[in-house]
Amino acid sequence: MTLPKLHVAVLMGGWSNERPVSLMSGEGVAEALEGKGHTVTRIDMGRDVAQRLAEAAPDVVFNALHGAPGEDGTVQGMMDLMGLVYTHSGLATSVIxxxxxxxxxxxxxxxxxxPGGRIVETETLFERDPLPRPYVLKPVNEGSSVGVAIVTAEGNYGNPIGRDAKGPWQEFDRLLAEPYIxxxxxxxxxxxxxxxxxxxxxxxxxxxxxxxxxxxxxxxxxxxxxxxxxxxxxxxxxxxxxxxxxxxxxxxxxxxxxxxxxxxxxxxxxxxxxxxxxxxxxxxxxxxxxCGMDYPDLVEAIIVEALEDARGAGGRAK
CATH class of the missing domain: 3.30.470.20 (ATP-grasp fold, B domain)
Structure with missing residues (x-):
């Protein structure tokens, strides 16, 4: 479809561990859209995000959030209820x-x-290894390699892991243990x-x-x-x-x-x-x-798919 000039709300920031990256992503997207002649409203997501989106009343929301609650289905569900068209995956996909x-x-x-592996309760790590070393421990629902630790045979975190050793076990009650590849x-x-x-x-x-x-x-x-x-x-x-x-x-x-x-x-x-x-x-x-697609064209291509998807569904249906 040919993309008309649009009013785009760029949703960025938030309060996850990935906030700084989201702010950089959002600003890049906003500048690219403005360079293409679109009207842009930048929204650094706070607890009043629904009110701010309603006031902006954009044609489409570019979701540049990373991590929860912008990438886990929470914000997607809110925008579905508001009847907003937004980029990237919908509620069910995001949750999974x-x-x-x-x-x-x-x-x-x-x-x-x-990789194989299993969910482990953090407390058990201080008693025994969940898998043969080396293995990887990571949060179940974080991105950008936040909180990932590689536990080696040399006992880099202690053997068993020490409570005072710096690692994801200090932040999360449950972790995913996987064999190291x-x-x-x-x-x-x-x-x-x-x-x-x-x-x-x-x-x-x-x-x-x-x-x-x-x-x-x-x-x-x-x-x-x-x-x-x-x-x-x-x-x-x-x-x-x-x-x-x-x-x-x-x-x-x-x-x-x-x-x-x-x-x-x-x-x-x-x-x-x-x-x-x-x-x-x-x-x-x-x-x-x-592949020959510059940054502004990439941003527009993502918006085009969101608009086509909403049009084909008769609204936002994920």
């Missing part, structure tokens, strides 16, 4: 995709390879019905954590990844299938770990991000640019 255990339950039965960090973006490219991430720290993701110069992005064609094809196929199985809208980004000593059998999907970052350092804009 932000929860790593629910994501496994939705995808693994359809042949999507994901050696190898390489890969990621693939999906826009609409198309998987774009595969990027390999080479963090200088050795671990792709929050700082490595959002600090310029701390991670090398190899785009497209220098990997065998069969791995590229597998990443793109799995990312698109996961996007479709979960019912994602707009754009998503699937993160993988690949043990390159095992070929395709060593490839595992870690998670699907339903509202991936839109900062200038972010991976989705980088892959889109490599």
């Amino acid at each position: 995709a932000i929860d790593k255990e629910l994501t496994k339950q939705a995808l693994v039965p359809h042949g999507i390879p994901m 050696r190898g390489r960090e890969l990621t693939t973006a999906v826009i609409g019905d198309r998987a774009l490219l595969v990027t390999e991430l080479k963090p200088k720290s050795g671990f792709y954590d929050f700082d490595s993701k959002y600090t310029d110069g701390m991670t090398e992005h190899v785009c497209p990844a220098e990997i065998p064609d069969e791995i590229t094809a597998a990443c793109k196929d799995l990312a698109l299938r996961a996007h479709q199985l979960l019912g994602c809208k707009g754009t998503s980004r699937s993160d993988f770990r690949w043990d390159d000593s095992q070929g395709v059998e060593g490839l595992f999907l870690l998670e699907v991000n339903t509202q991936p970052g839109m900062t200038r350092l972010s991976l989705v804009p980088e892959q889109a640019r490599a």
Whole structure:
């Protein structure tokens, strides 16, 4: 569809651990839309977000929030009740995709390879390991590698884990324990019905954590990844299938770990991000640019899908 000049509310900020990233994403989106001639209302989400959205009465909301409550279905449900058109995934998809255990339950039965593991109560970690070392501990419903710890055989956090050791066990009552998969960090973006490219991430720290993701110069992005064609094809196929199985809208980004000593059998999907970052350092804009789509056109493409989806449903129905 040809995009007319619109009034777009860009929803950003909020109060999750990913607030700084969301503010950067939102400002980038807002500037891109203004550069295209659209009217933009910036909304740094507070508890009065419903009132502010109602007062703005936009044609469409660009959801640039990351983490709860903007990525877990809470804000999506509110906007559904308000009858607003908004970008990215709807309520049900958001509830499932932000929860790593629910994501496994939705995808693994359809042949999507994901690491095994289980949910553990944090208190049990100070008594015994939930899995053989090395293993990974991560929050069940956080993104951007917030609170991820790799517990090694050398006892980097103590053996058993010490209560005073700095890690996610100090913030969360329940954690997901997964086997550690050696190898390489890969990621693939999906826009609409198309998987774009595969990027390999080479963090200088050795671990792709929050700082490595959002600090310029701390991670090398190899785009497209220098990997065998069969791995590229597998990443793109799995990312698109996961996007479709979960019912994602707009754009998503699937993160993988690949043990390159095992070929395709060593490839595992870690998670699907339903509202991936839109900062200038972010991976989705980088892959889109490599495919010939500049940042403002990417932003408009996400809005176009939201408008077409709402029009086809006769309103917002997810």
